[in-house]
Amino acid sequence: MTQKAILTFNQVAIHLGGREILSPTSFDVGRGEFVCIVGPSGCGKTTLLRAATGLLSASAGEVRREGELVTRPSREVAFVFQDYGRALLPWRTVEGNISLALEAAAVPAGERPARISDVLAKVGLSKHSHKFPAQLSGGMQQRVQIARCLAQKPEVLMMDEPFGALDALTRQSLQDELARLVRDDGLTVLFVTHDLEEAIYLGDRVIALQANPGPGRPSLARMIDVQIPRPRDQLSTKEHPEFVKLRRELFAFIEQSHD
Amino acid sequence: MTQKAILTFNQVAIHLGGREILSPTSFDVGRGEFVCIVGPSGCGKTTLLRAATGLLSASAGEVRREGELVTRPSREVAFVFQDYGRALLPWRTVEGNISLALEAAAVPAGERPARISDVLAKVGLSKHSHKFPAQLSGGMQQRVQIARCLAQKPEVLMMDEPFGALDALTRQSLQDELARLVRDDGLTVLFVTHDLEEAIYLGDRVIALQANPGPGRPSLARMIDVQIPRPRDQLSTKEHPEFVKLRRELFAFIEQSHD
Amino acid sequence: MIESIFRWLRPWWFPAIALGGFEWYARTVGKSSDALAPPTAAINAFLSAITDGSLFSATAFTLGAAAMGLLLAAVLGIASGIVLGLSKRTARMAFFSIEVFRPVPSVALIPLAMLIFGFGLRMEFSIVAFASFWPLMILTQAAVQQVEPRLLEVSHVLGLSPAQRAFKIILPAIVPRLFVAMRLGVSVALVVAVTVEVAANPNGMGYAMMIAQQSMDPGLMLAWLFWIGVVGYIINVAALSLERWVGRRMGVAA
Amino acid sequence: MLSWAGSVAVFLGIMALWWIASHAGWISKVFLPTPEATWLSLRDGLDEGELLAYSWATLTRMFEGWLLASLIGIALGALIGISSTARAYLQPTLEFMRPLPASALLPLAISIFGLSPNMVLSVVAFGSMWPVLLATVHGFAAVEPRLQEVARCLQLSRSAFVWKVGLPNALPDILAGMRLSLTVSLIVSVVGEMIASQPGLGQSILLAARSFRASELFAGIVLLGLIGFASSALLAAVEKRFLKWQKP
Amino acid sequence: QSGKIVFGYTAVTDFASVFVAAEQGYFSKRKLDVELKFIPLNSTIPAAIQADSLQIGGPTPSVYLQSVDGGLDHVVVAGGGLTSKTNTGFGFVGRAGAGIRTPQDCIGKKVGVPGLGAFLHVTFRAWLKQNGVDYKKVNFVEASFPQHGDLLRGGSIDAVVTADPFMGRIVDSGVGYVVSYYSTFLESGNHTIIYAAKRDWAQKNAAQVKLFREAVQEAAAFINQPKNDAAVRAAIGKYIKLPPEILAKTQISPPGPTVSEKQLSYWVGLMKDQGMLQTDPKVATLIAK
Numbered sequence A, B: 001m002t003q004k005a006i007l008t009f010n011q012v013a014i015h016l017g018g019r020e021i022l023s024p025t026s027f028d029v030g031r032g033e034f035v036c037i038v039g040p041s042g043c044g045k046t047t048l049l050r051a052a053t054g055l056l057s058a059s060a061g062e063v064r065r066e067g068e069l070v071t072r073p074s075r076e077v078a079f080v081f082q083d084y085g086r087a088l089l090p091w092r093t094v095e096g097n098i099s100l101a102l103e104a105a106a107v108p109a110g111e112r113p114a115r116i117s118d119v120l121a122k123v124g125l126s127k128h129s130h131k132f133p134a135q136l137s138g139g140m141q142q143r144v145q146i147a148r149c150l151a152q153k154p155e156v157l158m159m160d161e162p163f164g165a166l167d168a169l170t171r172q173s174l175q176d177e178l179a180r181l182v183r184d185d186g187l188t189v190l191f192v193t194h195d196l197e198e199a200i201y202l203g204d205r206v207i208a209l210q211a212n213p214g215p216g217r218p219s220l221a222r223m224i225d226v227q228i229p230r231p232r233d234q235l236s237t238k239e240h241p242e243f244v245k246l247r248r249e250l251f252a253f254i255e256q257s258h259d
Numbered sequence C: 001m002i003e004s005i006f007r008w009l010r011p012w013w014f015p016a017i018a019l020g021g022f023e024w025y026a027r028t029v030g031k032s033s034d035a036l037a038p039p040t041a042a043i044n045a046f047l048s049a050i051t052d053g054s055l056f057s058a059t060a061f062t063l064g065a066a067a068m069g070l071l072l073a074a075v076l077g078i079a080s081g082i083v084l085g086l087s088k089r090t091a092r093m094a095f096f097s098i099e100v101f102r103p104v105p106s107v108a109l110i111p112l113a114m115l116i117f118g119f120g121l122r123m124e125f126s127i128v129a130f131a132s133f134w135p136l137m138i139l140t141q142a143a144v145q146q147v148e149p150r151l152l153e154v155s156h157v158l159g160l161s162p163a164q165r166a167f168k169i170i171l172p173a174i175v176p177r178l179f180v181a182m183r184l185g186v187s188v189a190l191v192v193a194v195t196v197e198v199a200a201n202p203n204g205m206g207y208a209m210m211i212a213q214q215s216m217d218p219g220l221m222l223a224w225l226f227w228i229g230v231v232g233y234i235i236n237v238a239a240l241s242l243e244r245w246v247g248r249r250m251g252v253a254a
Numbered sequence D: 001m002l003s004w005a006g007s008v009a010v011f012l013g014i015m016a017l018w019w020i021a022s023h024a025g026w027i028s029k030v031f032l033p034t035p036e037a038t039w040l041s042l043r044d045g046l047d048e049g050e051l052l053a054y055s056w057a058t059l060t061r062m063f064e065g066w067l068l069a070s071l072i073g074i075a076l077g078a079l080i081g082i083s084s085t086a087r088a089y090l091q092p093t094l095e096f097m098r099p100l101p102a103s104a105l106l107p108l109a110i111s112i113f114g115l116s117p118n119m120v121l122s123v124v125a126f127g128s129m130w131p132v133l134l135a136t137v138h139g140f141a142a143v144e145p146r147l148q149e150v151a152r153c154l155q156l157s158r159s160a161f162v163w164k165v166g167l168p169n170a171l172p173d174i175l176a177g178m179r180l181s182l183t184v185s186l187i188v189s190v191v192g193e194m195i196a197s198q199p200g201l202g203q204s205i206l207l208a209a210r211s212f213r214a215s216e217l218f219a220g221i222v223l224l225g226l227i228g229f230a231s232s233a234l235l236a237a238v239e240k241r242f243l244k245w246q247k248p
Numbered sequence E: 001q002s003g004k005i006v007f008g009y010t011a012v013t014d015f016a017s018v019f020v021a022a023e024q025g026y027f028s029k030r031k032l033d034v035e036l037k038f039i040p041l042n043s044t045i046p047a048a049i050q051a052d053s054l055q056i057g058g059p060t061p062s063v064y065l066q067s068v069d070g071g072l073d074h075v076v077v078a079g080g081g082l083t084s085k086t087n088t089g090f091g092f093v094g095r096a097g098a099g100i101r102t103p104q105d106c107i108g109k110k111v112g113v114p115g116l117g118a119f120l121h122v123t124f125r126a127w128l129k130q131n132g133v134d135y136k137k138v139n140f141v142e143a144s145f146p147q148h149g150d151l152l153r154g155g156s157i158d159a160v161v162t163a164d165p166f167m168g169r170i171v172d173s174g175v176g177y178v179v180s181y182y183s184t185f186l187e188s189g190n191h192t193i194i195y196a197a198k199r200d201w202a203q204k205n206a207a208q209v210k211l212f213r214e215a216v217q218e219a220a221a222f223i224n225q226p227k228n229d230a231a232v233r234a235a236i237g238k239y240i241k242l243p244p245e246i247l248a249k250t251q252i253s254p255p256g257p258t259v260s261e262k263q264l265s266y267w268v269g270l271m272k273d274q275g276m277l278q279t280d281p282k283v284a285t286l287i288a289k
């Protein structure tokens, strides 16, 4: 890529519970780039994302952001957790949960309501701002989490299966919303998904991980550049020959690497 | 359908927090039938499933199973919760969590290991039987929950987005596993998903719900019979003209009903 | 090296300052007092109590009474706490009675218990049981109310019997909070046992302290007070390590 | 409404048991008076205004001691809950002080600070601080790991973490602890009145017990029960208001 | 079973007759198996007797009469020490600077007593009344003996009714001075401690009661011989652990092994006068034959 790398993985390996979860893996993410990560369940996608954020420290190798070693989370990096049910404060309403991010960033109280209603509109929850998480459906909870991350106005967005709990249409509209945001604000995104089409549709690049690569081999099994022009849209892009080709290629790879 | 109904919904409405979540809805589910429920996020799918199980009582109308009013859960009905992270006992290993269902059904201790390893094999977690939920990835946790429900050997299986957290291939293999089980054991399944293709691929019938149907109108917006022969398979079925037609039809409907 | 010594010393700063201050006070202002003695005098008295063996028999009695009372209170308190935590209706039914009886000070029951049981172990442990029953019950109830609702739904869907639900879902789920309750219960039991001995029962550490006071030996009295603190501390440390051990067994922070 | 009736019915059942026990002579009337005799003593004491004044004295002592205990308990608990340095310095000392009975500390405190109401108040606060302290420490330690990660990602400051995550998360525990503390505070107030000779229900109970006036002793206990009930009911209402999110 | 007698005592020298009887073998001589048990608080003794934890106990007359007043059916089987005009072992001590010189000066002052309603409190009030002072205008607070000196020094009370050795130490250290050895103005020869038992027990074990009383009488005779002073103090020292220098100086009240109706009536009179009794105890029925 032409842009300077904002995130660098250098031979990053991670051990948990005495086992090597992630085998030494290296790659770069450029500024404003949208990188999708796919791979079978339990192959280490979440683990990789946590290491990239600094929630977990690498057992070997190093992760750098803007050239600096990542040792702990930063407010420039937002994280959408896979288990949305646990990542919300149960004692705060939807509004309150989003406000948390603004409070952390010391946004003046006067500006908060406007920013909150702004992000709530983006995820389609304007009507539910006064509900507690326990009163929301799974998909709505996940959208609250996404809204909180957007409110944070981060440079880098880490998303761990953010759309997994959403119905097809909400999902599509959020995909497009996200793509627009990334383009407008120059966001960098690391996006874990198990939906190959979603990965190709959203990504500038798709990274495929494999589970238990065997000794001496990296977890990173495949890296595919997605050369489909932007802006993309749900109808034409999915019929684009490149899209069809990549989907077939990726699917074949995953199928073969699956145990 | 020809079979006698095992589940009957008769003008079931549900109010929560002072709002009508589910507007009066009636339908039947036949014995051994596989019914999929789709609809936008927050439209009441989970709520419907909870009422069918007896975890929630209807505010109006009645739910009957085998002719009897459903007032509380029964061991004949298994439930896969959408928020898998919370539905597992964090202090029991994978094995222990599955064992819970066997203990509830008073299965002799001697028989349990065999049945546990049997269902673990079905969901592909044999190698992780001694891990605690906190040591599992999201998808693995969800598979543990599915395994627990299978171990229960229920008559009716309620599944709330069971495959939402799984990668495409694990998902496909579990879909096929489920279809096989249903056919072999004559299971009845109520299956909530946001993936329309999945709904058509698995279901004998697809029920589409809508959010806020307006006064006097039911939540149930559309009921589609899936006349695709069984056994189905991932390749040919998805190219079946009926499949393609239904997908288009359902998609169009959902798109129009989405606000 | 030096840093690690400092780390090791950290817990000792406050006690050292407090003891030093007390030593100074007892040697100056309170010099002619009949109720105070400097800690150094207490140490001497303590050493003689160890050598004549009175320390151990008195400690054993108090601990025995406290343990028996606590055991009874724990069984009853946890069981009723679970019932009250699970059933809102029972909780409301019992609320009035519980809240009226709970504040009855255990010291006010001493005459009654003494009349029924006389001196000895039984009167002491029954008062200890009464006093530690309430905190155990209240904390258990609060803990049960905080059990993840999804897990209770799981138990319903699986058709667990009430006993199974209690032992397989609720008890393990409230274990961390139960330990907090037990640690509180332990100190309540110890405090009440000593109080009963001070006020009436001629046995154990409280009684020994009372004798020391009445025979004008404030040093020995302070030594007993200090020893009671040490015993409580040791029990607490033991409870904490048990808690950690159970926690590891249950996959917490694995 | 119905459960209130049930609640009263349960209570009346216990009263009936008392009536039978005292009339049938299961326990000597010297120690267990009849409910009627207790009622008479209660009425006489209230008529003379003496019991009322005592109750008021005990009530204020209890509330002041409890407020002090709650403030110190929550502050210390939060400090220990989030700062490992504070934990290293403070916790062992606190754990050592926790099992020291107020009944044994009072004589020392009397010798050093004299027989002042403030001395009794500090002992009440000391004795009733532990439930709040322990509950707060636990509430902070038990924050859902995912929420801790959320806080780290948002880089919440220490104090923001305390106010926005730690305290709300510990609130159910703290409130349960405060409910216990309130009772302990009442009990220690009574003990303090007994040992440090302060006017209040404790002293009147002690004197009644000493002169074997069981009905007066029970009248005092009944008043303590009522005080305990009223304050607990008040706290339960507060609890409901603060924990609305638990059962929305 | 009419075997062992457990006897409960408190830390005062008025139990000397029992200590001596035990040490001199007067109990064993009569085949009485008496175990002496130290009880920290005098007022718990009647309950312990009622619960059969003690067969005989030594409450003060005021505690005893109040327990009878409350409905316990206990009788007097023998007596401990007596009041005496020469006893300066306890008295009324004022705080240096509080300016208390006469009984009248007590009005409105805070006076510490070791037990509200206990021996010293009752007798002190009797003395106040004798001097025409309304004791209701005196503010009595309870404080245990060892604290009296500290409390006077700290200024939280103005005077105390206290006893040796605490009294001596207070005077020596200069924080207080003796206002009056007030008991020397009161009637002498009344009990400071009486030995009581349950009525059923005393009736069923009449023989033992008699032997017990005889043993105490023999001990009283022993105590009354000045040459036995050292042995008496040794016996006291064995059961009440006092520092030797204090033990050597303590005044021992004269023993009163038998209790007469007149002696008991004195206390009934005092207590009724001070509103401490609700019924009218029949003294004649309270003394075991």
Ligand SMILES: Nc1ncnc2c1ncn2[C@@H]1O[C@H](COP(=O)(O)OP(=O)(O)OP(=O)(O)O)[C@@H](O)[C@H]1O
Pocket: A016, A017, A021, A039, A040, A041, A042, A043, A044, A045, A046, A047, A048, A082, A194, B131, B134, B135, B136, B137, B138, B139, B140, B165, B166, B167, C254
């Ligand atoms: N704390 C832990 N201790 C030990 N092993 C762990 C721990 N956390 C995760 N693992 C293991 O690490 C592996 C990778 O987990 P991770 O959550 O990264 O998977 P994933 O790729 O996100 O899967 P999914 O798509 O199912 O969410 C799993 O095999 C899991 O068992």
Ligand SMILES: Nc1ncnc2c1ncn2[C@@H]1O[C@H](COP(=O)(O)OP(=O)(O)OP(=O)(O)O)[C@@H](O)[C@H]1O
Pocket: A131, A134, A135, A136, A137, A138, A139, A140, A165, A166, A167, B016, B017, B021, B039, B040, B041, B042, B043, B044, B045, B046, B047, B048, B082, B194, D248
């Ligand atoms: N306890 C409750 N109190 C009030 N409202 C509730 C409660 N539980 C759910 N709701 C509301 O009911 C509606 C339907 O919720 P439900 O969980 O059934 O949706 P769903 O169709 O399963 O959505 P998703 O696909 O996002 O899981 C939502 O709008 C939600 O806000």
Ligand SMILES: [Mg+2]
Pocket: A045, A046, A047, A082, A160, B137, B138, B139
């Ligand atoms: Mg994951």
Ligand SMILES: [Mg+2]
Pocket: A137, A138, A139, B045, B046, B047, B082, B160
């Ligand atoms: Mg749902």
